[in-house]
Amino acid sequence: MIDSTSHEAASSPSGDPYLLTPGPLTTSLTVKQAMLHDYGSRDANFIELNARILDRLVAIVKGEGRYVAVPLQGSGTFVVEAMIGNFVPADGKLLILINGAYGQRIAKICDYYKRSYQIQESPEDVPVDTALLDATLEADAAISHVVVVHCETTSGILNPLQQVSQVVARHNRSLLIDSMSAFGALPVDSTEIEFDAVVASSNKCLEGAPGMGFCVARESAMEKTEGNSPSLVLDLYDQWRAMQKNRQWRFTPPTHVLLAFDQALSEYEEEGGVSGRGGRYRANCDVLVSGMREMGFTTLLPDELQAPIIVTFHMPTNPEFDFNAFYDGLKDQGYVIYPGKLTVADSFRMGCIGRLDQQHMRDALVAVRNMLDQFGIESVNSIS
Numbered sequence: 001m002i003d004s005t006s007h008e009a010a011s012s013p014s015g016d017p018y019l020l021t022p023g024p025l026t027t028s029l030t031v032k033q034a035m036l037h038d039y040g041s042r043d044a045n046f047i048e049l050n051a052r053i054l055d056r057l058v059a060i061v062k063g064e065g066r067y068v069a070v071p072l073q074g075s076g077t078f079v080v081e082a083m084i085g086n087f088v089p090a091d092g093k094l095l096i097l098i099n100g101a102y103g104q105r106i107a108k109i110c111d112y113y114k115r116s117y118q119i120q121e122s123p124e125d126v127p128v129d130t131a132l133l134d135a136t137l138e139a140d141a142a143i144s145h146v147v148v149v150h151c152e153t154t155s156g157i158l159n160p161l162q163q164v165s166q167v168v169a170r171h172n173r174s175l176l177i178d179s180m181s182a183f184g185a186l187p188v189d190s191t192e193i194e195f196d197a198v199v200a201s202s203n204k205c206l207e208g209a210p211g212m213g214f215c216v217a218r219e220s221a222m223e224k225t226e227g228n229s230p231s232l233v234l235d236l237y238d239q240w241r242a243m244q245k246n247r248q249w250r251f252t253p254p255t256h257v258l259l260a261f262d263q264a265l266s267e268y269e270e271e272g273g274v275s276g277r278g279g280r281y282r283a284n285c286d287v288l289v290s291g292m293r294e295m296g297f298t299t300l301l302p303d304e305l306q307a308p309i310i311v312t313f314h315m316p317t318n319p320e321f322d323f324n325a326f327y328d329g330l331k332d333q334g335y336v337i338y339p340g341k342l343t344v345a346d347s348f349r350m351g352c353i354g355r356l357d358q359q360h361m362r363d364a365l366v367a368v369r370n371m372l373d374q375f376g377i378e379s380v381n382s383i384s
């Protein structure tokens, strides 16, 4: 039973509401404090810090000696776009595995870049179909690359990365991964998964500040991308080569974001890397889902498809339930949630990533219970 006792607004150590969203996310005080310095982009300290960050990103995929990491200014979409523009050459063809908005966005990028592509789409609550992928690759020799979204944040669904990689490798094609919302919490292990490039950003499961993305790529694949990028600022090959030469960014680096990221990576390693971070998020997710179910909410996804990143709940059908009031009331109590982004169902989302633990999730559940009490709802009616 959720006991609704406290009506006081919760706040993080920096006095902010907790972000139960897909990002930007709650960061630790120490990550924020790391930004209280001004570093020159050519300082030895800063150059050392860059090298340390890039080495640690390669280590997360267990790619030492075979993979390289290239950073890029901007939000996650910048580096997704960079990956497509760099790795898929003008005469290549990309198969996009879509089951949500982030897969759709990749198709849009291809339209902008006039890259040839084909879509394999499934509904937002259905994982990528690997048997169909197998048949599509068998039938079309022109497909040179396949891109998959690891955790499709639109719904929170976990796509079968390992099986996708096995099929793509069997057909000798190149696999690109958007692991934006999963990297660091769910494994992308290059000793177990064949892939040419994965992209993610500083702020999601690695819990840094937002403002930079990165691509971790097989060195031999990165070498072949020279001249492919239709964009100067998003040219990962050029950025990589420039950093190899003088270990500096080509254009003004987000120095404060990098300071925060270095601290975030230390905290990540202290927590035990993928298993520690992923374990905390899994525990957060379990507390959240079981507490919400206790109040009558239903999840879009069955537990076996749910990534421990963000959970989509069906919108209650009780006439007394008012989502805008629910959202504002939770915010007033110190928890920011997220509207739904689905086409298959009316929904809202609650994230379990960022600097949050099981107690935060339990406290957020109390805030939800308080809102239901205010609406006079004993138990939520929800579509199952």
Ligand SMILES: Cc1ncc(COP(=O)(O)O)c(C=O)c1O
Pocket: 022, 023, 075, 076, 077, 078, 080, 102, 149, 150, 151, 152, 153, 154, 178, 179, 180, 181, 201
């Ligand atoms: C899977 C995935 N890809 C791409 C993005 C885009 O990242 P951004 O909003 O930082 O541009 C997101 C953002 O949540 C995401 O979850």
